[in-house]
Amino acid sequence: MTQDKRILITEVALRDGSHAIAHQYTVDQVSKVAKALDEANIPYIEVSHGDGLAGSSLQYGLSRTHELELIEAAVAVCRQARIAVLLLPGIGTMEELRQAANLGVKMARIATHVTEADVSAQHIALTKELGLEAVGFLMMSHMAPVEKLVEQAKLMESYGADTVYVVDSAGALLPHEVKERIRALRQHLGIPIGFHAHNNLSLAMANTLVAIEEGATRIDGSVRCLGAGAGNTQTEVLIAVLERLGLSTGVDLYKMMDLAEEIVAPILQVPQEITRDSLVMGYAGVYSSFLLHAKRAAQKFNIDSRDILIELGRRKVVGGQEDMIVDVAAEIAKSRQEPAVR
C-alpha cells in the first residue's frame, strides 16, 4: 500500500458496542470512553442506541440511559473529536435528528438496508440542512450484487451524502467481495467511500485493509472489538497496522492501547471473541445485532441458537425484523414436538 492518504477513523464502540452490552451504557462510562478517545485524537465518535436514534424499545432492547443524555455527555468531554449519530429511517425520525444536532452532534449516518436507499432521501437532506456531515450507510451489503450496491450508493450521493459506506453488518463478506464492491463504488461515485466490518469470520482486519487498498478512506473500528457479534475491526490494532503500513490516521497508538485495556475492557460483560454463534452469523449472513436476541430465544425455547441463526439467514431476515427471531425459535421448537408424519 503506497497511497499517500489520510484514513479517517470513526470509533463505533459507543453505538455498535451497545448491542454487545444490551444497551446498558451509563453516562459515566460514555464520558470516560469519549474523553479518552478524544485525547487519543480519534476524529469521529459515534454515540447512539445500537439500533440508532430512538432504538430504545422492547423490540430492539431498552436503553439503560436515554441516548440523548449519553450524546450530551460525549459532546461535553470532547475537545477535537466530532460526535456522530446513527439513524435508521423508520426507527428514528427527523425530530430525533434535530434533537441530536441541537446537542452538538456534527455527523449523522443514515442507515438503510442495502436495497432500500430511497428511504434515506429526506433524512440525508435534513442532515445537510442542519449543517451536519451526512453519511449514507448501506447495511447488509453482502446481500446485494455489486451493480445494485452501486445504484443504491449513487442514490445516496444524489440526496447529498458526503460519504457512502459499505457496511458488512453480518461479517459475511470475503476479501474479494469487499474488493469488488469498493472498487466499483470508487469508479462510479465522486465522494469518499467508507467501510464498516464485523469480525464474525475473523476477516474484519483483512477486509478493512482490502477496502483501504481499493481506496476507502473512511473506516470504522471498535476499541477492544466492542461491537455487535464478534465486534468490528479492533480500532487500536488497526491503528498499529496502518502505522506499520505507513498510513497516517493521526491517532495516538499508546493512548488507544491504554484506554482499551483500562477503560473499555472492564465494560465488557464477557471478552469479545468469535463464539460459535458469532461464527454462524458470518457463515449464514445474519445481522450481527441479532446475537443476544437469538441467544435469549434459544434459552426460552430450549433449542440451539445456531439453528435459529441458520434459519434466519435462510429466510434473509434483515435489520428491523427482530420480531422474527422469536417467531423462528417458536417454529423450530414446535416442529420438534410434533410427531413425525408417516
Ligand SMILES: CC[C@H](O)CC(=O)C(=O)O
Ligand atoms: C441495527 C443497526 C446496525 O447495528 C448498524 C450497523 O452497525 C451494521 O449494520 O453493522
Ligand SMILES: [Mn+2]
Ligand atoms: Mn455494525
